Amino acid sequence: MLTPLEIEIITLSLRVAFWAVLFGLPLAIAAAWLLARTHFPGKALVDGALHLPLVVPPVIVGFTLLVLFGRQGAIGSILYDWFGFSFAFDWKGAALASGVMAFPLMVRAIRLSIEAIDQRIETAARTLGASHLRVFATITLPLALPGVLSGTVLAFARSLGEFGATITFVSNIPGETRTMPLAVFSLMQMPGPNDAILRLVLVSIAIALAALILSEALSRRISARIRGSVP
Amino acid sequence: MIEVSIKKSYGSFTLDARFESGAGVTALYGVSGAGKTSIVDAIAGLNRPDAGRIVVGGTALYDSSRAIFQPPEHRGIGYVFQEDRLFPHLTVRRNLQYGSQRTSGHNNGPDFETVIGLLGVEHLLDRLPHRLSGGEKQRVAIGRAVLSRPRLLLMDEPLANLDSTRRYEILPFLEKMCRDLEVPIIYVSHAIDEITRFADTLVVLDRGKTLAVGAVSEITARLDLGPLVDRRDAGTVLDGQIAAHDTMYKLTTVSFQGGRLVIPAIDGTVGDRLRLRIQARDIAIATTLPDNISTLNCLGGTITQVSASRQAHQDIQIDVGVPILARVTRRSVVELGLEPGREITALIKSVAVERAAAP
Numbered sequence: 276m277l278t279p280l281e282i283e284i285i286t287l288s289l290r291v292a293f294w295a296v297l298f299g300l301p302l303a304i305a306a307a308w309l310l311a312r313t314h315f316p317g318k319a320l321v322d323g324a325l326h327l328p329l330v331v332p333p334v335i336v337g338f339t340l341l342v343l344f345g346r347q348g349a350i351g352s353i354l355y356d357w358f359g360f361s362f363a364f365d366w367k368g369a370a371l372a373s374g375v376m377a378f379p380l381m382v383r384a385i386r387l388s389i390e391a392i393d394q395r396i397e398t399a400a401r402t403l404g405a406s407h408l409r410v411f412a413t414i415t416l417p418l419a420l421p422g423v424l425s426g427t428v429l430a431f432a433r434s435l436g437e438f439g440a441t442i443t444f445v446s447n448i449p450g451e452t453r454t455m456p457l458a459v460f461s462l463m464q465m466p467g468p469n470d471a472i473l474r475l476v477l478v479s480i481a482i483a484l485a486a487l488i489l490s491e492a493l494s495r496r497i498s499a500r501i502r503g504s505v506p
Numbered sequence: 507m508i509e510v511s512i513k514k515s516y517g518s519f520t521l522d523a524r525f526e527s528g529a530g531v532t533a534l535y536g537v538s539g540a541g542k543t544s545i546v547d548a549i550a551g552l553n554r555p556d557a558g559r560i561v562v563g564g565t566a567l568y569d570s571s572r573a574i575f576q577p578p579e580h581r582g583i584g585y586v587f588q589e590d591r592l593f594p595h596l597t598v599r600r601n602l603q604y605g606s607q608r609t610s611g612h613n614n615g616p617d618f619e620t621v622i623g624l625l626g627v628e629h630l631l632d633r634l635p636h637r638l639s640g641g642e643k644q645r646v647a648i649g650r651a652v653l654s655r656p657r658l659l660l661m662d663e664p665l666a667n668l669d670s671t672r673r674y675e676i677l678p679f680l681e682k683m684c685r686d687l688e689v690p691i692i693y694v695s696h697a698i699d700e701i702t703r704f705a706d707t708l709v710v711l712d713r714g715k716t717l718a719v720g721a722v723s724e725i726t727a728r729l730d731l732g733p734l735v736d737r738r739d740a741g742t743v744l745d746g747q748i749a750a751h752d753t754m755y756k757l758t759t760v761s762f763q764g765g766r767l768v769i770p771a772i773d774g775t776v777g778d779r780l781r782l783r784i785q786a787r788d789i790a791i792a793t794t795l796p797d798n799i800s801t802l803n804c805l806g807g808t809i810t811q812v813s814a815s816r817q818a819h820q821d822i823q824i825d826v827g828v829p830i831l832a833r834v835t836r837r838s839v840v841e842l843g844l845e846p847g848r849e850i851t852a853l854i855k856s857v858a859v860e861r862a863a864a865p
Contacts (some may be wrong), residue, residue, distance in 0.1 A: 395591055396591050396592075398552060398591075399585070399593075401577070401578040402578050402584065402585040402651075402654075403579075403650065403651070404582070404607065405604070405605075413604075500595070501595045
C-alpha cells in the first residue's frame with residue numbers, strides 16, 4: 276500500500292488543489308458574469324488575458340508569477356513587507372500557480388452556463404423588483420450551478436496535475452511544494468524500477484476520474500431538477 | 507392615471523405613441539409590428555425611448571426633459587410576458603412570492619390566498635414549472651406579477667402562445683382578475699375577442715403611431731380606423747344590462763343606450779351589466795320596416811357615415827342612440843340610396859349577438 280511519504284504527497288496535492296479552487300472560484304464566477312453579461316471597452320483584451328494560461332507554456336506562467344509574487348516581486352514584496360505573507364517556496368505558492376493555471380477552465384465553464392440562461396428570465400425578475408445583485412444571487416447563479424460545478428471539478432483536476440508553473444515558481448521542495456506530478460518527476464530521475472511511481476500515477480488517475488464522475492452525476496441531477504429531463 | 511408620450515426609432519421604424527388612460531383595463535390594439543410591445547417595454551423600463559415621458563400615478567418613470575429614467579426594479583410595474591418566463595428552478599409557490607418583497611409597488615394589493623384562489627393554482631404550489639401545462643404556467647405568471655403588488659400591470663398578449671383550448675381555459679381567470687383587481691392594466695393584444703372582453707379604454711396603434719384613444723364602444727364604432735374596421739370580424743361593442751329573461755323561448759332582453767336587444771338566453775340576473783359585441787356583417791339595413799321577418803331586433807336609426815369603398819361591401823355607421831357599424835354590399839348602398847342623414851332600420855339577428863364579457 277501507500278507509504279507515509281506518499282500519503283503526505285497526496286494530501287499536499289489535495290490541499291494545494293483545494294485552496295487553488297476555493298480562492299479561484301469567486302473570482303472565476305465574477306469574471307464569467309462580466310464576460311457573459313456586460314459590455315465594456317477592452318473586453319476582448321480581458322477575455323484574451325484570462326485565457327493566456329491555457330496557451331502559453333506553463334514555465335512562462337511560473338516565471339511571471341515569480342516576477343510578480345516572488346519575495347522581491349512587484350506584488351510579492353508588498354505582501355511580505357506589509358503582511359509578512361509570502362508565496363515563495365511553500366505550498367501557498369503552489370496553490371497560486373495551480374489556481375492561475377486552472378482559472379481559465381473555470382471561467383470558461385461558468386461563462387458558458389451563464390450565457391445559456393435565458394436573459395428574458397432575468398428581465399422578468401427585474402420587473403418583479405429584484406436588483407441586479409438579487410437577480411444574480413437568486414436566478415443567474417442557481418441556474419448556472421451545473422456549469423459552476425463542472426468548472427470547479429475541472430479546475431480541481433487541473434490543479435492536481437499542475438507541473439510546469441509550480442516547479443518554476445516555487446521549485447520542488449519535499450513536504451512543501453512537491454505535489455504528485457512533481458513527486459513522479461523526481462522519482463523518475465532516480466535509476467531503477469520504482470513501484471512508487473506507479474502507485475502515484477494510479478492515485479492521480481483515480482482522484483481525477485472520481486471527481487469527473489461525481490461532477491457529472493451532480494450536474495445531471497441539478498439539470499434534471501431544473502428542466503425536468505436529463506440532458 | 508397613466509400618461510405615455512414617447513418617441514423612439516428602430517432603423518426605419520419610428521415609434522411615436524401618445525395616450526392617456528385611467529383606471530381599469532386599457533387595451534393596446536394593433537397588428538403585429540405596430541409597436542405594441544415596444545410601448546409596454548418602455549413603460550416597464552426594459553427599453554429606453556429617445557424622447558418623451560411616462561408618468562404612472564403621478565410619478566415620472568421616464569422623462570427625457572428632466573433626465574429621469576427609473577430602472578425596471580424601481581418602477582413598481584408588473585409585467586406578464588407572452589412567454590411565461592417562470593423561474594425554472596423555483597417551485598410555483600416561490601415563483602409567486604418572488605416579487606412580494608418589493609417596496610416600490612402599492613401596499614394594499616391582493617394577498618397570496620386571494621390570488622391563488624382566483625387563478626385556481628392552489629394544487630400546483632409545490633410543483634416546479636416544467637411540471638405545469640402551458641395554461642397553468644401562464645396563470646402562475648399572471649399571479650406572480652399581481653402578487654408583486656404593482657401600481658400598474660402590463661400584459662403583453664399573455665394568451666398568444668397558447669392553443670385555443672388553453673386560451674379559453676385562461677380567459678375566465680383573466681376576466682375575473684381584470685374585474686376584481688383595483689390595479690390598472692395595460693393589455694396588449696391583436697385579438698378582438700380579448701379586447702372586447704376586458705378593455706375599458708382602447709388605444710389603436712398603426713405602424714408605431716397612436717391612431718385613436720377612447721372608450722371601447724366608441725372606438726369600435728368608428729369607420730376611420732383601418733386596423734379595426736378592415737377586419738373581417740369588424741363590429742361594435744355595446745355595454746348594457748340585463749332587462750328581462752324569457753324562459754319560455756329561452757331569450758334574454760338587454761337594454762342599452764340605443765334601446766333593447768333580444769338575444770339567446772344568458773346567465774345573470776336582471777340588472778347585471780354586460781357587454782355585447784355585434785359584428786358589422788350580422789346587421790342588415792331596411793329603409794322601411796318590414797313585416798313578417800324572423801329578425802327580432804329592429805332598431806330605428808340614422809345613418810351617420812358611409813365608408814368609401816370600391817370593394818363589394820361598404821361599412822355604414824348608424825346612430826341608434828349609440829353608433830353601431832353595419833356592413834352591406836355596395837350594390838345595396840346604391841340601390842337603397844343609403845347616405846348620411848337617411849332614417850333606416852337596422853336588423854340584427856338575435857343569434858348573431860355575442861356576449862363579450864360576463865356580467
